[in-house]
């Protein structure tokens with residue numbers, strides 16, 4: 001990235017107060033989303049951890065692993081944070097002057113509550129030279145260390161050293177190693193760190209402790225999606241290429257771990273999940289990780305085949321079985337022999353087809369429609385459903401014996417709203433994918449776009465996120481930035497968000513879509529409403545009534561229509577009915 005910039009040599013003297021991101025600018029990256037229990041620093045999920053709990057963690061790790069290993073571990077943790085913050089800064093201020101954006105890192109470190117940083121001096125140039133010296137005041141690590149161990153002989157701020165190293169390395173694109181030369185934990189007045197290119201330090205111990213290769217985060221992501229990338233390279237289908245199994249969230253990794261456990265067995269697998277969560281993708285991955293990977297993978301959407309044809313499709317047909325059966329042909333079972341047969345929307349099979357299907361599972365043979373001989377098939381069946389099969393059984397629409405046969409290894413695939421921390425990864429993936437596919441040089445999302453995507457409800461799951469990003473890439477200006485208005489057309493982002501104000505307090509509760517809507521509705525209807533002398537309360541009541549009428553009284557759907565959560569709309573409706581009672585104040 002050095003070559004892209006016009007700077008030759010950059011020093012702390014070049015700092016220009018007018019263009020340096022202020023603590024306030026940096027603080028705007030922070031967003032609290034208490035409705036869904038998340039804190040975002042730009043597109044990274046964060047958490048608040050009690051300093052005392054962090055102190056206890058440090059002590060326990062030092063006792064369990066030994067002081068050296070614990071120090072190295074915190075160095076790596078800090079390094080990984082520093083790399084993420086450097087990515088954030090590069091994304092937030094892509095065109096700003098290098099020296100001025102560099103100090104955003106120390107400011108983020110302060111915002112995150114770790115340490116107050118004062119640059120003493122730093123300079124770097126395009127050839128990769130670097131020298132940096134910073135003073136740390138009131139370091140959280142020193143404070144917790146001294147509380148537990150008192151003053152000793154060694155510096156203790158290894159997580160901060162890791163952070164500085166990760167930040168500078170990712171910022172400059174070469175390995176920069178920091179060291180703490182003074183530390184409050186060894187009796188100095190404050191902590192002081194010095195950073196140089198890794199090769200310029202005499203011994204390499206501190207560098208090894210980061211376990212550093214470049215871009216550790218990217219590697220982690222790739223290791224998760226490698227299998228899928230390989231799949232798509234092998235000439236896999238479109239689905240595998242555009243919707244890879246990308247994710248690091250707990251619920252996603254749990255589903256993936258189950259898939260890996262059952263893949264090598266012969267078990268029948270049932271995927272359960274809403275539309276758009278990627279059931280076929282999982283089935284495909286299961287096939288490719290199984291011993292049948294060399295055989296065919298045949299996918300059938302049972303809901304897409306007319307009732308009258310479903311048996312012929314699945315089991316095959318003999319010539320003359322019925323008018324129009326002019327030739328014998330094998331069904332999907334026979335074609336999947338030696339491989340995997342994936343039956344999506346299994347609940348839509350007729351009861352007759354279910355009976356025949358069960359017999360194939362039990363006997364391992366199929367009989368073609370109009371045929372008399374049994375044909376042996378060696379097929380692993382993988383099924384999927386987006387409805388509750390137990391309910392279907394209760395209602396008499398699904399055979400109980402078939403249900404038990406299929407439900408040996410159910411794997412529940414989480415909806416996107418339950419794996420929200422994967423949204424940034426998926427956004428990045430689809431942005432790169434569709435920019436390449438449509439030949440667009442779109443590089444990033446605007447801040448309102450990021451907020452809208454992170455807060456949206458995704459009733460259509462990953463497929464919907466994918467569509468939004470593709471639309472954004474298409475409608476964004478050439479070599480420009482994807483904005484919320486390029487993606488959201490009729491969809492309404494839900495949920496509230498808070499950002500941090502200049503005085504450090506939370507502000508807002510305004511959701512991104514409200515900003516989008518207010519832009520577009522500042523037009524004629526608003527003027528007409530004002531002219532008509534309607535009060536805000538009356539207008540609000542009418543709005544809720546209209547939304548409820550349109551959704552036939554479905555409060556959740558009405559809330560979605562208005563860009564509120566169900567709880568928010570409930571609250572407002574309740575408040576509305578209370579204010580009409582005599583003698584009650586209207587807040």
Ligand SMILES: [Zn+2]
Nearest residue numbers: 157183184191
């Ligand atoms: Zn220190």
